[in-house]
Amino acid sequence: xxxxxxxxxxxxxxxxxxxxxxxxxxxxxxxxxxxxxxxxxxxxxxxxxxxxxxxxxxxxxxxxxxxxxxxxxxxxxxxxxxxxxxxxxxxxxxxxxxxxxxxxxxxxxxxxxxxxxxxxxxxxxxxxxxxxxxxxxxxxxxxxxxxxxxxxxxxxxxxxxxxxxxxxxxxxxxxxxxxxxxxxxxxxxxxxxxxxxxxxxxxxxxxxxxxxxxxxxxxxxxxxxxxxxxxxxxxxxxxxxxxxxxxxxxxxxxxxxxxxxxxxxxxxxxxxxxxx
Ligand code: SAH
Numbered sequence: 256x257x258x259x260x261x262x263x264x265x266x267x268x269x270x271x272x273x274x275x276x277x278x279x280x281x282x283x284x285x286x287x288x289x290x291x292x293x294x295x296x297x298x299x300x301x302x303x304x305x306x307x308x309x310x311x312x313x314x315x316x317x318x319x320x321x322x323x324x325x326x327x328x329x330x331x332x333x334x335x336x337x338x339x340x341x342x343x344x345x346x347x348x349x350x351x352x353x354x355x356x357x358x359x360x361x362x363x364x365x366x367x368x369x370x371x372x373x374x375x376x377x378x379x380x381x382x383x384x385x386x387x388x389x390x391x392x393x394x395x396x397x398x399x400x401x402x403x404x405x406x407x408x409x410x411x412x413x414x415x416x417x418x419x420x421x422x423x424x425x426x427x428x429x430x431x432x433x434x435x436x437x438x439x440x441x442x443x444x445x446x447x448x449x450x451x452x453x454x455x456x457x458x459x460x461x462x463x464x465x466x467x468x469x470x471x472x473x474x475x476x477x478x479x480x481x482x483x484x485x486x487x488x489x490x491x492x493x494x495x496x497x498x499x500x501x502x503x504x505x506x507x508x509x510x511x512x513x514x515x516x517x518x519x520x521x522x523x524x525x526x527x528x529x530x531x
Pocket of ligand 1: 272273339340341342343344345346347377378379380383426427428429458459460461462463482483484485486487
């Protein structure tokens with residue numbers, strides 16, 4: 256039996272897309288038990304203050320240093336929660352934490368023996384797709400459109416190959432402030448690869464009071480329809496709409512409801528997808 260010298264633990268949790276109701280009970284329990292919460296300031300501010308809980312909010316680009324600080328506190332015996340929005344494994348803190356853990360020169364070898372857990376959360380693409388119906392109901396991929404950590408050429412290559420493979424696609428970080436023209440370029444690539452009739456969906460601030468959904472085609476889409484709080488999805492060639500307005504219902508009345516969007520589970524009748 257090895258006696259545990261250190262009662263500290265570290266949990267990397269996802270706070271979901273915004274609504275309290277979409278935080279898992281497991282993540283809430285971790286927060287209730289923590290001594291410290293670490294993360295990007297707006298996410299840390301989502302955690303209700305209480306006596307005995309120290310909140311450490313930091314800047315967006317501080318991920319590795321933040322992860323090191325969390326490991327350090329855990330090694331000191333504290334109970335640390337690292338928060339991300341959505342799911343911590345999707346373009347978020349879990350990978351940053353393991354990067355810091357692997358870079359031993361930056362930290363301590365004992366960090367590897369720490370009690371670390373990653374707790375899943377509801378990622379923006381799952382919350383957004385649930386609101387719209389089931390646009391990711393068949394094979395899909397998700398791509399981070401930010402070119403902070405990868406070259407634009409790689410993003411463009413992945414867009415083209417995803418379109419060729421006829422995936423439905425979910426895009427995170429569609430418009431980075433540093434490079435607002437990126438999303439415009441992405442739309443051009445997608446229009447060329449998928450054609451102007453292909454469905455595109457914009458889901459902004461899902462599950463918050465500012466939530467806004469819209470469905471249009473690549474031909475009609477404008478870059479300004481997305482910002483950093485928007486999750487963008489592009490359908491596969493099989494993705495379909497079901498209108499929710501009842502024709503001839505109310506006098507000439509067309510309801511404003513966003514249509515349902517879904518991708519059928521079966522692609523047995525589909526072509527190989529590529530236009531070749
Ligand atoms: N780990 C997070 C993603 C972090 S990247 C997750 O799993 O959801 C941040 C991006 O996520 C944003 O630019 C936006 O594209 C998306 N996003 C996060 N919350 C969102 C929400 N409530 N509605 C729509 N998109 C959201």
